[in-house]
Amino acid sequence: MNGWSSSSRQNLGLTSLTQRVESSSSKESGVTRLSSLEYSGRVSISGHRQSIEPENVSEREYYDDIPSGTDRERDESVLYLTINGEWQKRRLVLTNGSLLILRRSVVCDQIDLKDIVSIVKLFDTQSDPNSKFRSSFYDSFALRNMNFGFNLVTKASGFNCGRTYSFRVADNDKDLSLWINNLKKLMKLAMRPSVVKRLQTKVKALVNSSPFQQFFAVLIAANYVSNVIQAEMTVDPGSAADSTFNNLDLFFTLIFAVELGLGMFAHWFWAFFSDGWSLFDLVVVGVSLLALAVEGLPGVSFLRLMRVFRVLRIFARLRSLRIIVVSLTASVAPVCNALLVLALVATVYAIMGVLFFAPAAPAHFATFSRSLFTMFTLMTFDHWTETLAEAQPEDDPFAPGAVLFFVSFIVIVCWVLLPVVMAVLLDNFVAASAAEKRKATEEDERRRRRQAGAADSADSESPLWPLLEKLMDCENTRQIEREIQAVFKLLDEEGAGEISAAQ
Incomplete structure (x- = not known):
C-alpha cells in the first residue's frame, strides 16, 4: 500500500503522535x-x-x-x-x-x-x-x-x-x-504476496542461513590463501601460473558478485544501504569488477589491490570476529578523547624540547616535527638514554634540567597517560562487546521462537515495544511528560480530559 504498509506502524509511534496532536494548528505541506x-x-x-x-x-x-x-x-x-x-x-x-x-x-x-x-x-x-x-x-x-x-x-x-x-x-x-x-x-x-515478494522472502532466508554464510566464509579464506601464494611466488606475466591465478581471481570475483546481488535483492533497499558491512562488500566487489572489466583503466593496478581487502569481508560472516570489530569501532570515540589529552601533553614537551635542546641536539630537537617524533620514540623507550646524553651539555653530563625534562615526560606520558588510554579502550570494548553479545543472543532467541512456531503468539513481539523504546530514549522528565501527554490526548477520544479503565 502506498506509504502505509510498513511505515504506518512507525507513524503511530510517539513522535508522530505529537505531530498529530499539533496538526490541528499547523498542517504539513503536500498533504491531500x-x-x-x-x-x-x-x-x-x-x-x-x-x-x-x-x-x-x-x-x-x-x-x-x-x-x-x-x-x-x-x-x-x-x-x-x-x-x-x-x-x-x-x-x-x-x-x-x-x-x-x-x-x-x-x-x-x-x-x-x-x-x-x-x-x-x-x-x-x-x-x-x-x-x-x-x-x-x-x-x-x-x-x-x-x-x-x-x-x-x-x-x-x-x-x-x-x-x-x-x-x-x-x-x-x-x-x-x-x-x-x-x-x-x-x-x-x-x-x-506478490511473486517478487515471495521470491525475496526465500532469497532472504537463504542469504541469512548459517550454511550460506559459512560457505562464503570458506571461499573468502580460500581467496586470501591464493593471494598469499601469489605474493610468495615469482610469477612471470603470461606464464601458466599467472594464467591460473588470473582465472582464480575471475572465479572469486564473479561468485562474490553473485553473493552481493543476492544480498542486495534480499535486503533491498534501506536494510542493505544502512548496513556498514553491506556497503563495504559493495565497494570491494564493485572495485574488483571494475578492475576486471576495464583493462586499460588508469590506476588499474591500484584497484586490483582491493583483492587483498576481500579477506576483511570474513568479519561479517563470523559472529565472533564481527563482535570484536564492532566493539573496537564503538571504542574509537572515547579512546580518541584520551589520545587527544596524550597528544596535547606530547606537543607541549615537543615545544619545550625545541626551546631547551635545539642547540645541543639538533638531530632530535632542531624543529617541532623532529622534536615531536623524538617524544614519540621516548614513549617506546627506544634509546631514550642516548637521547638524554646528547641533550645534556658536555661539561655537565647530569644536568638537572635535562634529567627533569626526560624523567617527567616518561612518568607523565608513559606511566600515567598511556595506561589511561588502554584502560579507556578496555572499558569501552568490554561494554560494547557485552552489548553486541546481548543483541546476538536476542536474535538467536527470536530465531528459535520463529522456528518453534512462536512467531504468531501474542507475546512474540509486543506492539507496545515502539512506545516503550521511545519513552526510554527521552533525555529528561519533561520530554517524557510531553510524550505521555500526546498519548493521553490520542486515547481520550471523547475529549473528556480523562481515560476510563476500559480505555
Whole structure:
C-alpha cells in the first residue's frame, strides 16, 4: 500500500503522535486536500458511495495526514463505537492495505487488512438499549439513519492486539454488503504476496542461513590463501601460473558478485544501504569488477589491490570476529578523547624540547616535527638514554634540567597517560562487546521462537515495544511528560480530559 504498509506502524509511534496532536494548528505541506460538507439533512445513496444531501450547507476545506498519493477505495463519514460504548462520527478510509480511522482529519487508528480475522454484520444497532450516540447539531439526524454496520475482529498477535472494531456505515443492507465486499476483496489482495515478494522472502532466508554464510566464509579464506601464494611466488606475466591465478581471481570475483546481488535483492533497499558491512562488500566487489572489466583503466593496478581487502569481508560472516570489530569501532570515540589529552601533553614537551635542546641536539630537537617524533620514540623507550646524553651539555653530563625534562615526560606520558588510554579502550570494548553479545543472543532467541512456531503468539513481539523504546530514549522528565501527554490526548477520544479503565 502506498506509504502505509510498513511505515504506518512507525507513524503511530510517539513522535508522530505529537505531530498529530499539533496538526490541528499547523498542517504539513503536500498533504491531500479534501473538501467536506457540514450538513443537516438526509442520507442518500449515489452509486457505490454514500453521500449527504444537505439542507443547510456550509462548505469548508480541511486537510488530513494521510500521505498524498494513497489510493483510497472508500472515504466516507461513518459511526464508530468507542470503548465507552458511545457511537461517534469518524471518517473511515479504505486503502489497498489498511483501514484508516480519522477523527477531525487526523488518523487516530488504523487496521491492517492482513490482521483482520473476521467480519460480522450488525443490523439495527439503533435499537440497542446499551448504545449511546454523540454528535454535533448538523450530523445527528443524518448519521442516526446509519443502522447497518459490521464488526472487525483483529488478530491477537497483530498491531491491534485482537481488538474488535464496530462501525455503522449504511442505512440498508445493500450498501452494507458493498462495504463488506470491498473489504474482503482488498483483504485477499493484501494477504496475497506478490511473486517478487515471495521470491525475496526465500532469497532472504537463504542469504541469512548459517550454511550460506559459512560457505562464503570458506571461499573468502580460500581467496586470501591464493593471494598469499601469489605474493610468495615469482610469477612471470603470461606464464601458466599467472594464467591460473588470473582465472582464480575471475572465479572469486564473479561468485562474490553473485553473493552481493543476492544480498542486495534480499535486503533491498534501506536494510542493505544502512548496513556498514553491506556497503563495504559493495565497494570491494564493485572495485574488483571494475578492475576486471576495464583493462586499460588508469590506476588499474591500484584497484586490483582491493583483492587483498576481500579477506576483511570474513568479519561479517563470523559472529565472533564481527563482535570484536564492532566493539573496537564503538571504542574509537572515547579512546580518541584520551589520545587527544596524550597528544596535547606530547606537543607541549615537543615545544619545550625545541626551546631547551635545539642547540645541543639538533638531530632530535632542531624543529617541532623532529622534536615531536623524538617524544614519540621516548614513549617506546627506544634509546631514550642516548637521547638524554646528547641533550645534556658536555661539561655537565647530569644536568638537572635535562634529567627533569626526560624523567617527567616518561612518568607523565608513559606511566600515567598511556595506561589511561588502554584502560579507556578496555572499558569501552568490554561494554560494547557485552552489548553486541546481548543483541546476538536476542536474535538467536527470536530465531528459535520463529522456528518453534512462536512467531504468531501474542507475546512474540509486543506492539507496545515502539512506545516503550521511545519513552526510554527521552533525555529528561519533561520530554517524557510531553510524550505521555500526546498519548493521553490520542486515547481520550471523547475529549473528556480523562481515560476510563476500559480505555
